Every structure is written in structure tokens, then in C-alpha cells.
Amino acid sequence: MALRQSRMIELGTRAPDFALPDIVSGRIVGLADFSASPALLVAFICNHCPYVKHVRAGFAAFAREYGSKGLAIVAISANDAAAYPDDAPEAMAREAKNAGFTFPYLYDETQVTARAYEAICTPDFFLFDRERRLVYRGRFDASRPGSNVPVSGADLRAAADALLAGRPVPTDQQPSMGCSIKWTPGHAPAYA
Numbered sequence: 001m002a003l004r005q006s007r008m009i010e011l012g013t014r015a016p017d018f019a020l021p022d023i024v025s026g027r028i029v030g031l032a033d034f035s036a037s038p039a040l041l042v043a044f045i046c047n048h049c050p051y052v053k054h055v056r057a058g059f060a061a062f063a064r065e066y067g068s069k070g071l072a073i074v075a076i077s078a079n080d081a082a083a084y085p086d087d088a089p090e091a092m093a094r095e096a097k098n099a100g101f102t103f104p105y106l107y108d109e110t111q112v113t114a115r116a117y118e119a120i121c122t123p124d125f126f127l128f129d130r131e132r133r134l135v136y137r138g139r140f141d142a143s144r145p146g147s148n149v150p151v152s153g154a155d156l157r158a159a160a161d162a163l164l165a166g167r168p169v170p171t172d173q174q175p176s177m178g179c180s181i182k183w184t185p186g187h188a189p190a191y192a
Contacts, residue, residue, distance in 0.1 A: 004121040006176040007191060008137055015040065015132040016116035020076065020106035023092040029074065029104045031132070037072035039163050041156075042126045044119040044181065046077045047095045048086040051178035052122050055140045058151035059123070060100045062140075066160055073103040078114035079122075079182040081107075087182070114181055115189045121178040127159050127169070135163055138173040 019030040034040045043059070045052045063073045081088035089107050096105045108114050117126060127136035136159035143149040155174060162169045183192060 003177065004180045006124045006138060007118050007120050008173070008175050009118050009134065011134050011137070011171060013134040015042065015126070015128045015134070016113065018076075018106075018108075018113040018116070020108055020113060021089075022104040023089045023107050024096050024101075024105060029106055034072040034074070038070050038130050039160065040072045040074070040128045040132065041066075041160070042117065042128070043073065043075045044078060044114060044117070044122055044124040044126075045075050046079045046084075046087045046122045046179070046182075047091050048079075048084060049122045049179040050145050054143065054145045055123060055151050055153075056099050058153050059140060060102070062153045062156065063101065063103050066157075066164075067102055069160075069164055071160055071164065074106060075101065075103060076106045076108050076113060076119075077122075078108035078111045078119065080111075080184045081109070082184075084182050111181075111184060111187055118189075118191060119181060120192060121176060121180055123178055124176050125156055127156070127163065129163060135159065135169040136173060137176075139176040142174075144177065 017031045022029045079087040141152045141154045143151045159169045
């Protein structure tokens with residue numbers, strides 16, 4: 001397991017476009033599908049990462065709660081499924097069902113979307129405003145496997161609450177920490 005921190009790309013960055021298959025519905029989901037939503041959370045996750053497993057139930061609960069408040073949510077897995085079969089689409093579909101995901105879980109087989117977002121680890125969270133400008137990037141909360149800190153989603157909740165209430169999102173943001181995205185051989189971006 002290669003432990004990494006998120007890159008913390010510049011606030012105000014525009015959300016890169018994407019069009020990826022949702023492993024549950026089978027349909028192609030793109031950035032434009034969320035155009036009516038006042039805010040969008042793009043989360044890079046995977047099935048096998050212990051950091052994702054640690055926040056899985058809390059993130060699923062967050063999605064149920066904030067989805068009803070108008071926050072659109074999409075999760076993307078970009079791991080090399082040939083080398084990590086636990087992250088293959090069939091396993092993703094089982095994970096989405098078992099975890100109770102209420103949002104599309106997309107497979108980025110080419111890893112083009114992960115590179116466009118400069119995602120580097122799982123989990124990696126990107127929160128965008130109505131104009132799809134980045135207002136938050138970083139951790140779900142301060143909890144880590146074995147830390148004895150309860151999973152609360154406090155950091156992401158504070159950002160989402162501020163954004164949905166029309167208040168400025170605090171810019172003091174902490175990077176996410178987790179497993180490195182498993183790049184297909186020869187396709188790792190320069191930043192990885």
C-alpha cells in the first residue's frame with residue numbers, strides 16, 4: 001500500500017468534463033448530467049483501499065443526507081482492474097449495493113478522468129459550486145484506520161454546509177490521505 005496525500009489543486013479550478021459508465025445502471029454519466037444541481041461532489045474511491053473502507057459507511061450516510069439537501073454526488077474508481085481485480089466493475093457493482101451507495105459509481109478504465117482531476121489517492125474529494133468551480137478539496141475528516149478518531153465527515157460536511165447555505169467555504173483545508181491510485185503500467189501521470 002503506497003500512502004499518499006491529495007494534491008490540493010488550486011481552488012477555483014473548473015471541474016473537468018467526464019463521461020464514464022455507471023457500473024450499477026450501465027448508463028454513461030457525465031458532468032452535464034448534474035447541471036441542475038447547486039453543488040457537485042466528485043469522489044475518487046475504490047473497493048480495496050483500507051482508507052476508503054474506513055470511511056465507507058460514513059460516506060454513504062453523508063451521501064444520503066446531503067443528496068436530500070441538493071448536493072449531487074458521483075464516485076469514480078480509476079484503479080487498474082487487471083492488476084487489482086477487487087476494483088473491477090463487477091466488484092464495484094457489489095460494493096455499491098453492499099455499501100448502500102445512492103450515487104453513481106463510475107469506472108474510469110482509461111484513467112483519463114483521474115488525470116484530469118489530478119486525483120492521486122483514494123479517497124480524494126472535490127467539491128464544486130454551481131458554476132463548477134472548485135471550492136473544497138481534501139479529506140473527509142481527521143479519522144484514519146487505527147486512529148481511534150470517529151468517522152464524522154466533519155471537514156467535508158463543513159464545506160458542503162457553507163456552500164449550500166451560500167456562505168464562503170473555509171479555505172483552510174487539509175489534504176486527503178489514502179492509497180495511491182493504481183495506475184495502468186506506463187500511464188501514471190507526471191505528478192504521481
